[in-house]
Amino acid sequence: MTLFLQTTLNGLMLGGIYALAAVGFSLIFGVIGIVNLTHGVFVIAGAYLALLFYTELGLDPLLSMLPVGALLFAVGWVYQRTIIDWAISRASVEASLVVTFGMAMILRNLLQLWFGPDVQTITPFYSFFSISLGPFRVDMVRLVALGSSMVLLLGLTLLLARTHFGRAMRAVAQQPLAAALSGLNVKRIHAMTFGVSAALAGASGAIIGIVQPFSAASEVAWTLNAFMVVVLGGVGSPAGALVGGLLLGLINSYTAQYFGPALTQAAMFLVLVLMLLLRPTGLLGNPYGESR
Amino acid sequence: MQRRTILKGGAALAALGAMPRMAVAQENMITFGGSVPMTGKAAETGMNVLRGYECAAKFINEEMGGVEIGGTTYQVALNLFDDASDPARASSLIQRQVDEGVGFFLGSFGSAIVLPTCAITETAGRIMVQAGGGSDQIFTQGRKRVFGIFPRATRQFISSVNMFKELDPAVKTVSIIYTNDPFSKFQADGAVASLAEAGIEVLDSIALPAEVSDVSNVLTTIRANTPDVLVCTTHDNTSILIARQMISSQTNVPMLYQTLGPQTEAYQKALGKYANTVVAQTYWDEAANTSGDYFGSAADFAAYYRANFDRELTYHMASGAVCILSYLEAAKAAGTLDLDPVRDALAALDFKSFYGQVRFTEDGDGDPSLLGPMLIQRQEGTMKIISPKTNASAEPIYPAPLWDERT
Known part of the structure; x- marks a missing residue:
């Protein structure tokens, strides 16, 4: 029983990171309808920026989430207003899939050019701490990651539910035409959504940087993880990302413990396929999809 | 220029390019x-x-x-x-x-x-x-x-087993973590065969996928079944991840031996003082x-x-x-x-x-x-050759101190 509970705890810790890294991807998918294959680059760019803040200014990654998020908000905003908007307006929403794929490759190589090919890690003083809870043991950095995920996801939930921008974002997601006729600047909301998404990705990158080694090539895995989280949990809501992330973490953890770590990816993709067949909108569905 | 002339020129250039330059x-x-x-x-x-x-x-x-x-x-x-x-x-x-x-x-x-x-x-x-x-x-x-x-x-582990046999106290049990790829798997297979030949028991042989983000569960198994030596035939990223999680989860083994990873600057940066006493392979040393x-x-x-x-x-x-x-x-x-x-x-x-x-x-x-590989161990921040003895620049530190006792 102890082993099962420890495995569950490990899965929840991992799931928290998956959820945070995926929520931005989910938001863009839900609000604009774009599968943003550049998402993993934003995550890894966040990790590199957090590394820079840590090595150059001595800023703890948890604190650097704010400036990293702000920088990536600006990047995401500009990215949407230029490349994404051009692709959508001149071709189609589907064209953005190819564009974001191409941009991911370009940006991955640029990251490597700037930061080199070597594996990087961020090692604050608490990197090697752990907490014992009776017979259970939890890595401090993973606990911190889970806590940060919860705080950021709660913040996003409040942003969407309680602010004018949140209501505007939901309105644009549900009925873009009606929102525009009501006087909302849809393009601006799209850009803001992309900015928020990139900021969340960057903040998650700062956390991921202290949890595990990363390099520019790691971005592919984070885009793929985000995609799986969205398929499992549902599109467009922080709750969906949280459910999907935790579920993915648990699948990973139980498979590793009871069937062997080599089968974790196979199990994750098996569940992905089953989910697409049985409940393609994910466990919590798409809160905006019904009204479109 | 005539269109025909351009076409002829282009065809000639194309033929030149296609001609094999043996x-x-x-x-x-x-x-x-x-x-x-x-x-x-x-x-x-x-x-x-x-x-x-x-x-x-x-x-x-x-x-x-x-x-x-x-x-x-x-x-x-x-x-x-x-x-x-x-x-x-x-x-x-x-x-x-x-x-x-x-x-x-x-x-x-x-x-x-x-x-x-x-x-x-x-x-x-x-x-x-x-x-x-x-x-x-x-x-x-x-x-x-x-x-x-x-x-x-499969032949890269013979020198390692030779060193295990010379260690005091003697190595009796080994666990192996490997990446499920064409190199790491064969290296792990070679390790299992060489260890069996030397009469050393292999407690666990655990395969990891190419992309790993968490090894908590693997380490739960290692803690439950602590070997004298934990061998990781993994690549740089995974080696760092395993070592970091071992430290934070206080998974202590008398010897951590990672074939790839500890040689790199990134590993040293990621682990700091904890990189000391980790053993690795090298095929050459200055x-x-x-x-x-x-x-x-x-x-x-x-x-x-x-x-x-x-x-x-x-x-x-x-x-x-x-x-x-x-x-x-x-x-x-x-x-x-x-x-x-x-x-x-x-x-x-x-x-x-x-x-x-x-x-x-x-x-x-x-x-x-x-x-074949020599074995190296980081000691006080410097890589030392610990085996074979003919090239050794230091004695192996074994058993290694617990993670929280390392300086």
């Missing part, structure tokens, strides 16, 4: 083709191997003024492309160079890339000398024109008592490299450089750059170098008695 040397230049991971997940080590190739070419051209083969002095040129750590892309690049007539190939890094690319060069009758692929599959499928500086993966023509001694190679390149020196640079030296020694012995005589000379090669005595087995991999 000559391996042009205008007294020996051109080595190949691909290297300059980007992607294998880029860190790929760049190390590339710097080794570049270092050898620079030394031969600038310090030696070229090399004399069959009465002609040749310079060395590299025609290496970025395969982005992608076997499919590497295969396309190598096929293109085969079509262009390149005869001498240097290897990429990683068995998953070397395997398909060496199959292409072998089929085309070209030669590959590489220091990036140790999978048994490279050497046990009947290829005659593929040579590896390293012994095949303190080793080896020397030969070209660079001189191992220390001379290190000095020349550091004077000309910024990237931190690891054994991959040395093993990359010795690939080119092997080609040149073979060509000198053959007295020609024709492919078949050079291939035969490579198979019969037996020469002293800064890297050690270079000799290949009948299957083309490095002779394990000469080119």
Whole structure:
């Protein structure tokens, strides 16, 4: 029983990171309808920026989430207003899939050019701490990651539910035409959504940087993880990302413990396929999809 | 200009481009083709191997003024492309160079890339000398024109078991974590076989997928079944992840032995003082008592490299450089750059170098008695050779102190 509970705890810790890294991807998918294959680059760019803040200014990654998020908000905003908007307006929403794929490759190589090919890690003083809870043991950095995920996801939930921008974002997601006729600047909301998404990705990158080694090539895995989280949990809501992330973490953890770590990816993709067949909108569905 | 004239000119140029350039040397230049991971997940080590190739070419051209083969002095040129750590892309690049007539190939890094690319060069009758692929599959499928500086993966653990047998207290149990890829799996299989032969019990043999983000559950198993030595035949990223999680979860073992990873600067940065006492493999060390023509001694190679390149020196640079030296020694012995005589000379090669005595087995991999790994251990921030005893610069620290007692 102890082993099962420890495995569950490990899965929840991992799931928290998956959820945070995926929520931005989910938001863009839900609000604009774009599968943003550049998402993993934003995550890894966040990790590199957090590394820079840590090595150059001595800023703890948890604190650097704010400036990293702000920088990536600006990047995401500009990215949407230029490349994404051009692709959508001149071709189609589907064209953005190819564009974001191409941009991911370009940006991955640029990251490597700037930061080199070597594996990087961020090692604050608490990197090697752990907490014992009776017979259970939890890595401090993973606990911190889970806590940060919860705080950021709660913040996003409040942003969407309680602010004018949140209501505007939901309105644009549900009925873009009606929102525009009501006087909302849809393009601006799209850009803001992309900015928020990139900021969340960057903040998650700062956390991921202290949890595990990363390099520019790691971005592919984070885009793929985000995609799986969205398929499992549902599109467009922080709750969906949280459910999907935790579920993915648990699948990973139980498979590793009871069937062997080599089968974790196979199990994750098996569940992905089953989910697409049985409940393609994910466990919590798409809160905006019904009204479109 | 008339349209017909332009078409004729274009057709002539196209025909010229398509014509196979079978000559391996042009205008007294020996051109080595190949691909290297300059980007992607294998880029860190790929760049190390590339710097080794570049270092050898620079030394031969600038310090030696070229090399004399069959009465002609040749310079060395590299025609290496970025395969982005992608076997499919590497295969396309190598096929293109085969079509262009390149005869001498240097290897990429990683068995998953070397395997398909060496199959292409072998089929085309070209030669590959590489220091990036140790999978048994490279050497046990009947290829005659593929040579590896390293012994095949299943033979890379013999020296490790020899050290285990000499440790006090004696090593009785070992657990193995490996990545499920063509190199790591074979290396783990070799370890299991060598350990069994030595009468050492293998408690667990755990496979990891290529992309890992968490090893908490694996470490739960290790804590429940603590071995005397935990062997990880994993690549750099995964080795760092395992070590970090071992420290934070206080998973203590008397010896942590990771074949790849601890040699890198990234590992040292990621672990700091905790990197001390971790054991790793190295195929070359600048303190080793080896020397030969070209660079001189191992220390001379290190000095020349550091004077000309910024990237931190690891054994991959040395093993990359010795690939080119092997080609040149073979060509000198053959007295020609024709492919078949050079291939035969490579198979019969037996020469002293800064890297050690270079000799290949009948299957083309490095002779394990000469080119097998030495074992190194970081002690007070510096890598020390701890085995074999003939080259050792320090005694092994075993059992290692607990993680929270390390300084």
